[in-house]
Amino acid sequence: MKLTMYNTPGIRPLLKSLCAISLKLTGWRLKGNMPSEAKYVLVAVPHTSNWDFPISLTMAFVFGFDMHWMGKDALFKSWRGPIMKWMGGIPINRKCANNVVAQTIDAFNKTDRLVIAVPPEGTRSRVATWKTGFYHIAMGANIPIALAFLDYKRKTGGFLSTFYPTGDITVDIKKIRSHYIGICGKHANKCTVE
Structure with missing residues (x-):
């Protein structure tokens, strides 16, 4: 197992406490329940x-799961690589992509056991259609999709349901997107679901 902030001895309890305090001080509330399955793709919507x-990392600590995420390889260059x-x-x-x-x-x-967060928009900019890699991953690995969200208007975040x-x-993408209607990202004009 690779060493991450989730399994570094002594780090998890400390960070969980700090994250809970941070959310409380900034007014964010958690909503919903994470999936009971040990493996799932977590779609993070909206991403603006x-x-x-x-905020997502903070919530993952408070919910108590190890969240892995994909980032463009440029983020992992030089000294940032080991930290990321x-x-x-x-x-x-x-x-x-394939x-x-x-x-x-x-x-x-x-x-x-594995949870990987994937923003289906693929960017912080507004897009007309979602990238479907998260869906193909879930189908290929025979695992569910956790519908996670951050609603800046209501300062709530967490899980809507498990799909x-x-x-x-x-049909499935249309159903998934329908769960996010009315959820507002930090920059509402960049949201792909309205």
Whole structure:
């Protein structure tokens, strides 16, 4: 097992306490329940700001699960690399999208416990359609999709529900997106679901 902030001896209880205090002081509340399954893809919607990342990590600690995330490989260059990996980061080369899906499915198949967060928008900018890699990963690894959210308007974040893909990607993506109607990102004009 790779050493991360979630399994470094003595770090988890300390960070969990600090994260709980931080959320309370900033007025954020947790909502919903994380999936009971040990493995799932966590879709993080909406993704409109760099603030989504630290708030999501903070909430993961308070909920009590190890959240891994994919980031562009440029984030892992030089001195930042070991820090990003320790924080649960997995570097990806966006030019090889199909390879990322296959490698992620393989990672899920090789372990008993894994949560990987994927923002389906793929960017902090507004997009018309979501990238579907998260869906193909869930189908290929035969795992559910956790519908996670950050609502800046209500200062709540957490889980909406757990979605079990059927294989009908068009219908399933439409159903998944419908859960996010009315949820407001930090920059509302960049939200892809309204």
